[in-house]
C-alpha cells in the first residue's frame with residue numbers, strides 16, 4: 001500500500017476498492033470540515049492544558065489545524081485517495097504539517113466521539129440558521145396580511161366554501177404553524193447542546209484527559225454522562241429532521257393552496273413572472289412550480305426522517321458504521337427546506353391577490369347560512385332547530401330556483417332584518433369571538449403573533 005490508512009496497524013493488505021467505494025463518506029461529510037477542525041482544536045488544547053501532551057506539541061497541532069482551516073477556506077485543501085472521511089482527511093493533513101506532534105492529535109479520542117462532536121456543532125448552527133429563515137417566511141406572511149387590510153375570501157372546510165374569513169387571518173394561520181416550527185428547531189438545539197467529546201470509542205480513556213475543558217472550549221451547554229450513549233446517540237439528528245419535516249409539511253400545505261389559488265378555476269392570486277414557469281409546448285401556460293415543488297419535496301423529506309429512524313431502530317450499543325447514514329438525510333432535509341423557505345417567501349411576497357374575485361366568491365349567499373342560524377339563536381331559537389330551518393331554506397332555494405335571500409326576506413321568523421346579512425362583507429365582520437376570522441379580532445391576533453416572534457427571536461443562539 002502506498003499511503004496508509006489511519007487504522008492500518010493490524011492489517012496486512014490494503015482495503016479493496018469496492019470497500020472504499022461503498023464505505024467512504026468524504027463525498028458528503030466534507031461539509032463538516034469547520035466543525036471537525038473546531039472539535040480538534042478544542043481537543044488538542046485540552047490535551048495541552050491537562051498535561052497529557054506538552055504545550056509545545058499541542059501548540060504545534062493547533063497551528064497545523066489552523067493552517068488546514070485556511071486551506072479549506074481558500075479551497076486549496078488537497079484530498080488524498082485514502083481520505084475515507086473528513087475526519088481522516090484532516091488528521092492526515094495535520095500529521096503531514098506537524099509531523100510527530102500531529103500523530104498525537106488523536107490521543108484519548110476516537111472518530112466515534114469526534115464525529116458526534118462535529119455533527120452536534122454543525123446541527124446547532126444550521127438549525128438556528130433554518131429557524132431564522134422560517135422567521136423570515138413568517139415575516140413575509142405577516143407583512144402581506146397587514147397590506148391586504150380587510151380583504152376577505154371564502155374559508156373552506158372539506159374544500160367546500162364554509163364561511164368568509166379575512167385574507168390576513170388566512171395568511172397568519174400559516175404564520176402560526178411556522179412559528180411552532182421555530183420553537184421545535186430551538187427546542188432541538190437546547191437538547192443537542194451536549195458535548196460527547198471525551199467519550200472515546202465507547203468507554204472513555206485511561207489517560208488523564210479533561211472532557212469538561214473541551215466542552216467549555218466548544219461552548220456546549222452540557223456534557224455527556226454516559227460514554228456509550230454519547231457515541232451512539234443520534235436522537236438530535238432525528239429530532240432536527242422531524243422539525244425540518246414539519247416545516248416541509250407546512251410549506252407543502254401552503255404550496256397546495258397556491259396551486260389552487262393561482263388556477264383559472266379559483267383565480268384568487270397571480271404569481272409574478274419571476275416566480276412562475278412556462279410550458280415548453282403550451283404557449284399560454286404560467287405554472288406555479290415553486291408551489292408544486294413545495295408540495296412535492298415534502299415527500300422526499302418525510303422519506304429522510306423515516307429512513308433515519310429505520311437505520312437507528314435496530315442498532316445495538318454503541319457506535320456502528322450504520323450511523324454514518326445520519327448525515328445525508330440531515331444535509332438533504334436542511335438544503336431542501338432552506339431553499340423551499342426562501343422560494344415560497346419570495347413567491348408570496350411578489351404575488352398579486354385578486355381581491356374582487358376572492359370577495360365575490362365569499363359573498364355567495366350560501367356562506368351566510370351559519371349567520372342566519374346564529375341570528376335565530378340570538379332571538380331565542382335552539383341552535384339545532386335554527387340549523388334545520390336554515391338548511392330547509394337552502395334546500396328549498398336549490399329545488400325551486402328562488403334565491404335564498406328572497407326566501408329569507410319572506411320568512412316569518414327571519415324577514416328583512418335577517419336578509420340584510422346577505423349584504424357584501426357583512427358576514428365576515430360578524431366573526432367577533434376570540435381568535436375569530438373577522439376584523440375586530442385581527443389586531444389583537446397580530447399583537448400576539450409579534451409577541452411570540454419576539455420571544456422566539458430572543459431564544460436564537
Ligand code: ARG
Pocket residue numbers: 025029085087111112115319321323324
Ligand atoms: N465517517 C464515519 C461516520 O460518519 C466516521 C466514523 C467511523 N468510525 C469508525 N469506528 N469506523 O460515522
